[in-house]
Amino acid sequence: MGSEQLIQSSSLTVDDFGSWTAAFDSMLNSWMPSWCATLLECVLVGVGLLLVYALLALFYILYERKVCAYFQCRLGPNRVGPWGLFQAFADMFKMLIKEIIELKHIDKFLFALAPYLVIIASMLCFAVLPWGNGLQIINFNIGIFFLLACSSIGVLGILLAGWSSNNKFTLVGALRSGSQMVSYELSVGLSILTMCCFAGTLDVAEIVNAQRDHWFIVSAHVPAIIAFLIYLVAGTAETNRGPFDLPEAESELTAGYHTEYSGIHFGFFYLAEYLNLFIVSGVAALMFFGGWLPFNIEGWDGFNHIMGYIPSVLWFLIKAFIISFVIIWFKWTFPRLRIDQLLKLEWKYLLPINLFNLVLMTVIILTGFHF
Amino acid sequence: MSNLQEKIAKLFPEASFEDAGEFRITVPDARLHDLVKTLRDDSELRFDYLVTIVGMDWKTSLGCIYYLMSTRSKQVIAVKVSTDDRDKPMLHSIADLYHIAQFYEREVYDFYGIIFIGNPDMRRLFLNIDWKGYPLRKDYDDNPSLNPVSIENERQSDFTDQWVETASGEVRKNERRIFAPEDFVVNIGPQHPATHGVLRFRTAIDGETIKRIDVYMGYIHRGIEKLCEDLNYPQTLHFMDRMDYFSAHNYHHGLCLCIEKAAGIEAPRRAQVIRVLMDELSRIASHCLFLGTFCMDLGATTMLFYTLRVREQILDIMERTCGARMTFNYDTIGGVMQDLDENFVADVKALLDVIPANIKEYNKLFTGNVITRNRMEGVGVLTNEDAVSYAITGPSGRASGWACDVRKTHPYAIYNELEFDEVIRHEGDSMARFKNRIDEITQSARIIAQLIDNIPEGEIQAKVPKVLKLPVGHWFQLVEGCRGLFGVYIESDGSTKPYRMKLVTPSMPAACVVDHITRGQKIADLITIGGSMDYIVPDMDR
Numbered sequence: 001m002g003s004e005q006l007i008q009s010s011s012l013t014v015d016d017f018g019s020w021t022a023a024f025d026s027m028l029n030s031w032m033p034s035w036c037a038t039l040l041e042c043v044l045v046g047v048g049l050l051l052v053y054a055l056l057a058l059f060y061i062l063y064e065r066k067v068c069a070y071f072q073c074r075l076g077p078n079r080v081g082p083w084g085l086f087q088a089f090a091d092m093f094k095m096l097i098k099e100i101i102e103l104k105h106i107d108k109f110l111f112a113l114a115p116y117l118v119i120i121a122s123m124l125c126f127a128v129l130p131w132g133n134g135l136q137i138i139n140f141n142i143g144i145f146f147l148l149a150c151s152s153i154g155v156l157g158i159l160l161a162g163w164s165s166n167n168k169f170t171l172v173g174a175l176r177s178g179s180q181m182v183s184y185e186l187s188v189g190l191s192i193l194t195m196c197c198f199a200g201t202l203d204v205a206e207i208v209n210a211q212r213d214h215w216f217i218v219s220a221h222v223p224a225i226i227a228f229l230i231y232l233v234a235g236t237a238e239t240n241r242g243p244f245d246l247p248e249a250e251s252e253l254t255a256g257y258h259t260e261y262s263g264i265h266f267g268f269f270y271l272a273e274y275l276n277l278f279i280v281s282g283v284a285a286l287m288f289f290g291g292w293l294p295f296n297i298e299g300w301d302g303f304n305h306i307m308g309y310i311p312s313v314l315w316f317l318i319k320a321f322i323i324s325f326v327i328i329w330f331k332w333t334f335p336r337l338r339i340d341q342l343l344k345l346e347w348k349y350l351l352p353i354n355l356f357n358l359v360l361m362t363v364i365i366l367t368g369f370h371f
Numbered sequence: 372m373s374n375l376q377e378k379i380a381k382l383f384p385e386a387s388f389e390d391a392g393e394f395r396i397t398v399p400d401a402r403l404h405d406l407v408k409t410l411r412d413d414s415e416l417r418f419d420y421l422v423t424i425v426g427m428d429w430k431t432s433l434g435c436i437y438y439l440m441s442t443r444s445k446q447v448i449a450v451k452v453s454t455d456d457r458d459k460p461m462l463h464s465i466a467d468l469y470h471i472a473q474f475y476e477r478e479v480y481d482f483y484g485i486i487f488i489g490n491p492d493m494r495r496l497f498l499n500i501d502w503k504g505y506p507l508r509k510d511y512d513d514n515p516s517l518n519p520v521s522i523e524n525e526r527q528s529d530f531t532d533q534w535v536e537t538a539s540g541e542v543r544k545n546e547r548r549i550f551a552p553e554d555f556v557v558n559i560g561p562q563h564p565a566t567h568g569v570l571r572f573r574t575a576i577d578g579e580t581i582k583r584i585d586v587y588m589g590y591i592h593r594g595i596e597k598l599c600e601d602l603n604y605p606q607t608l609h610f611m612d613r614m615d616y617f618s619a620h621n622y623h624h625g626l627c628l629c630i631e632k633a634a635g636i637e638a639p640r641r642a643q644v645i646r647v648l649m650d651e652l653s654r655i656a657s658h659c660l661f662l663g664t665f666c667m668d669l670g671a672t673t674m675l676f677y678t679l680r681v682r683e684q685i686l687d688i689m690e691r692t693c694g695a696r697m698t699f700n701y702d703t704i705g706g707v708m709q710d711l712d713e714n715f716v717a718d719v720k721a722l723l724d725v726i727p728a729n730i731k732e733y734n735k736l737f738t739g740n741v742i743t744r745n746r747m748e749g750v751g752v753l754t755n756e757d758a759v760s761y762a763i764t765g766p767s768g769r770a771s772g773w774a775c776d777v778r779k780t781h782p783y784a785i786y787n788e789l790e791f792d793e794v795i796r797h798e799g800d801s802m803a804r805f806k807n808r809i810d811e812i813t814q815s816a817r818i819i820a821q822l823i824d825n826i827p828e829g830e831i832q833a834k835v836p837k838v839l840k841l842p843v844g845h846w847f848q849l850v851e852g853c854r855g856l857f858g859v860y861i862e863s864d865g866s867t868k869p870y871r872m873k874l875v876t877p878s879m880p881a882a883c884v885v886d887h888i889t890r891g892q893k894i895a896d897l898i899t900i901g902g903s904m905d906y907i908v909p910d911m912d913r
Binding site: 068071072073074168169172175176242243245246252253254332333334335336337338339340341 | 555557558563564565576578579666669670671672673675676677680736737740742743745746893894895896897898
């Protein structure tokens with residue numbers, strides 16, 4: 001597939017998606033010319049991606065509403081469908097059929113462009129996530145770098161949304177968002193860099209494979225734990241979620257940068273927020289908790305065997321959901337920070353700790369003081 | 372009182388005195404400023420708290436009654452000043468002596484058209500800038516065609532008037548800009564989630580830093596004082612729960628006490644105990660709601676549901692006895708509407724049992740949190756002098772070290788028999804205001820615990836004439852609402868309706884002080900400070 005190559009995994013477990021996709025690829029190539037096969041594969045992957053994207057978002061909406069409800073001594077959605085399962089679908093349909101309100105005195109092109117930029121940024125990140133054993137849309141040797149680069153496009157959409165709305169609240173929200181995301185990008189980048197140092201590669205599949213014996217959080221012990229904690233804080237800030245939800249602090253800026261958006265345009269921001277939550281959790285699972293690898297304990301062969309039966313896709317999702325739970329827990333417990341405190345936290349604490357941690361990791365790699 | 376009279380008479384020979392119920396000094400306008408300055412600055416008197424300015428229309432003349440309180444002796448006196456000019460009435464301002472006077476004078480200007488010479492900001496406070504006439508004047512034309520309901524955008528001006536007196540005694544109008552031309556002004560409100568109602572702050576910001584705030588009130592102004600002039604006394608009671616709807620019981624209590632004082636009625640002991648119980652229950656419910664909404668303003672949504680649990684329990688108790696969950700009409704002149712519910716005592720005891728555990732939980736979840744402390748400590752510091760000068764009463768005033776609890780300073784009903792502490796902190800920041808309210812819940816619970824086993828048997832309603840007429844005169848009554856001092860001024864001409872009823876509410880100063888304590892702070896601090904002042908918009912607009 002040109003520069004994009006479906007991963008050819010050498011692993012031979014039950015759910016080796018790599019061999020399935022390779023077989024499918026060669027089957028298509030035997031039926032039709034290779035450009036045609038590539039095109040068809042791209043379309044199929046695109047459709048699949050959109051479907052997964054939408055379903056995950058719906059799941060996350062329900063997930064957060066339920067979790068938050070139990071934190072708040074409530075039941076959460078419980079009317080539409082059993083256990084409120086269809087509430088998210090109903091909400092999504094409502095959002096789809098809502099009118100998009102035409103505003104005067106706005107920059108129409110940029111206003112319409114902004115939600116797409118935000119959603120494209122999060123969709124691109126999906127391409128390199130290690131969904132399962134051999135189940136990855138593209139795999140190339142700078143995968144994690146590509147993911148960081150793509151996720152940064154999102155801030156552009158937010159800035160445009162705030163600026164083009166011609167509204168003072170959105171502008172303040174966008175400015176906050178700009179300074180926040182640019183600052184915390186550093187921490188996210190540095191903590192991932194620390195782990196990449198340990199893995200010795202930027203290739204997502206290789207990072208997962210390097211954790212086959214021990215997850216990085218165990219094998220790289222202290223610096224990995226520090227990096228994970230920093231990543232969790234910075235990742236929460238990156239997704240504009242509480243306690244870092246200043247860009248859309250509803251009690252200060254009504255809805256921040258997306259105040260003026262309605263209908264599906266608002267829906268895009270809403271979706272992207274949840275999907276970014278998933279991406280942040282997914283990357284944490286990838287970098288620290290072995291991606292799609294099952295949970296194994298050395299010596300417990302029977303236990304490890306049973307764990308191996310759980311499909312790798314489920315492993316990845318479960319890890320991501322557990323990390324998301326922690327981030328949701330933050331949001332529904334802590335009050336919001338103030339902008340100066342937010343920047344102080346990043347530049348005065350997280351960044352120096354991160355730099356120190358990077359040095360520590362290098363020392364540990366050089367001295368071989370790891371598992 | 373005679374000391375005071377001698378002292379004033381010596382300095383101001385033109386002043387006349389009246390000492391019937393309350394001490395009232397009448398001076399000509401020219402000497403007003405000097406008199407008030409003496410009253411405020413004299414080391415023995417220290418009348419440094421301006422309770423309210425009551426605008427008055429005596430048909431032949433217009434004027435004001437200034438209620439002053441000494442923070443030292445807790446004594447309340449009134450200063451009366453009037454002018455015969457009805458076309459362009461002018462009085463001298465005392466805005467330079469008390470910060471809050473600037474806003475109270477604007478209110479008087481709004482309703483009576485009295486211009487205050489020297490007030491830096493002579494705009495209307497509640498009504499639209501193009502409103503015709505001055506509604507509380509007795510010759511006001513209330514024909515709706517004069518002031519039709521506008522479907523246009525609200526007109527607003529960036530300028531304000533200032534009337535100054537030159538050395539030759541000539542009065543001149545100056546126009547002044549409110550904001551600098553280059554200011555970036557953000558409109559926070561009237562529809563905004565953190566203003567807790569329809570309050571509007573025009574906020575000049577520089578990046579995230581607030582430069583100046585101009586507060587606009589009146590979006591829920593219903594003219595309760597004007598309406599009361601057309602209603603008989605029992606009817607006026609029904610407005611008391613429409614101001615601070617969380618202190619409905621306390622406000623009813625205040626008005627009832629004022630009318631009872633004027634009519635010489637005393638409520639039976641059982642009714643008095645019930646009233647105090649209801650006041651304190653409302654206080655707990657109100658503070659619980661404050662804790663929840665304040666934390667929600669700060670972004671901690673979960674806390675709201677924890678505090679609402681206790682509030683819900685109180686509302687259930689109220690519902691069983693008063694028949695309503697909000698806007699209670701329970702206090703009547705001479706007693707209360709109906710007797711307590713049969714399970715009242717048991718319900719209240721169950722409530723008292725859960726309160727300590729809940730407060731512990733609030734502190735665990737929120738107060739000790741490092742983000743909370745960073746957001747609240749040292750934010751919006753209000754000094755003691757400013758709190759007095761801005762007339763910030765209630766838990767907020769007590770957070771600045773000002774002992775202003777009316778239950779202690781001017782005990783009413785049975786409060787002087789009860790044991791409770793006045794919660795005072797000296798930091799004056801948002802955290803102190805927050806913690807004060809938590810501690811007041813404990814104190815209110817303590818009061819309730821003292822009374823709940825000792826509710827005396829007997830009547831709940833005193834004998835009150837079918838048609839209640841108050842004698843000619845004027846009365847002023849203070850009570851402690853949930854948010855601070857609530858005052859009722861009634862002037863009667865001997866009929867069944869009040870000639871003038873003035874309601875002094877704690878929320879209005881709380882909103883006026885926001886400009887002063889937010890300057891130089893961040894936008895997020897405006898929300899913290901606004902939340903911690905705990906104003907209720909219908910309470911300030913009336």
